[in-house]
Amino acid sequence: RTLASALIRDPGCRKRAVRSGGFGAMLLLTAETRNPEVKLAASTTCACFAREPNVVAKLQTLDADLQTNARAMAGCLAVSLERSSPRTHHEKKRDRDTARAVSASMAGMIRAAVRRASRAGKKAATVHDQKPAFANTTTTTTPIPTATLSQMVAHAHALSVSSRVLVGEMQVAASFGVLAAIAEDRTTCERAVRLGDRPQTPPPFTETEMETHQREAFQARKEGREFVAPVRVKAIWDPKLSVLETCAKTLCKGSSKGNR
8 A cells, every 4th residue: 555655646657667577467467466465455556556557568478467357357347346245444445446447457558559550550561661579569458358348348337237335436437437448448348349239130041052951851751850941140238348338328327317
């Protein structure tokens, strides 16, 4: 906690701390420790690190760190929605502060990943005769994996529709801060929004496919087998992956609360 307090006040200290290589270790501690007080202190420290996205963008372990922090967010969500064991006011506040800090870390890391990809794209556009070392770089122009985007949207949706007895308003706001970080990059924002697209109605079978099915049915009857005609079913729409649906539900919930 002392380290986190110093990092909040001193940007130079934050930069040196990130470069020292302790960022990934602190994220791992946040995700794996079972001591809630240690988890709070570690997550708060990581949130301070993430205030320097330009420095975090230079980390070689950024992709792995994103996955580690996503695990930490999933753990915080599970704790927030736990109903079986009653918690004291202090425990609720501690868990909510931890969840807010973990979300703040994710928002900063997403900004860092996007800036890293942007720099890589600009470099690739200006370097016509690429050297082998640059051509084989691991930096990608798709900064955030689709699975991570899905988890962030589902995380915000789960908090937005949950009872405010279990989750606090600032915890919900922090999760939307992650979505705001995603929205800062147009391409990444489009990918996140496309996750919530309603499934399209599948096309009907072609004449050739119908003839194939008839031949298979005839062959099955000839051999005494049961033939089940293939069908195309429209996929079920999952509102948990819709950014627009999540925002709409949150706004409606806030509006109804204000009216009361």
